[in-house]
């Protein structure tokens with residue numbers, strides 16, 4: 001099956017994902033994503049890969065193939081993901097923990113972003129009128145009325 005490759009802005013950090021399809025492709029509106037990326041909305045592709053420690057999983061589905069020594073991560077909360085970034089250029093490269101989330105802007109081969117929904121939309125600072133489902137919190141949370149004018 002196909003592999004997905006990605007890298008940071010300075011190209012020092014490269015990663016690969018093998019033999020696993022994204023489970024969710026979405027835009028996240030949560031405050032943490034917005035602050036850490038300095039962006040009103042953050043596109044994410046989420047993969048069911050468990051990566052509690054380090055930057056390569058046990059099953060060989062995900063690996064930092066170059067520049068692992070330049071990858072560092074930040075935990076905003078004990079329960080949230082580790083947010084990995086390149087120490088040289090500052091690019092966010094992936095989030096990891098119970099899932100791996102990658103950012104479409106890092107992808108160099110093997111996949112393209114096909115957004116399915118918006119998550120944490122109750123925290124949105126930028127309304128989106130794109131007809132995609134909008135969830136108050138995570139994808140299993142309350143679905144908000146689509147493109148409702150009174151919601152953000």
Ligand SMILES: [Zn+2]
Nearest residue numbers: 008010086089
């Ligand atoms: Zn870099």
Ligand SMILES: [Zn+2]
Nearest residue numbers: 028029030033
């Ligand atoms: Zn988020």
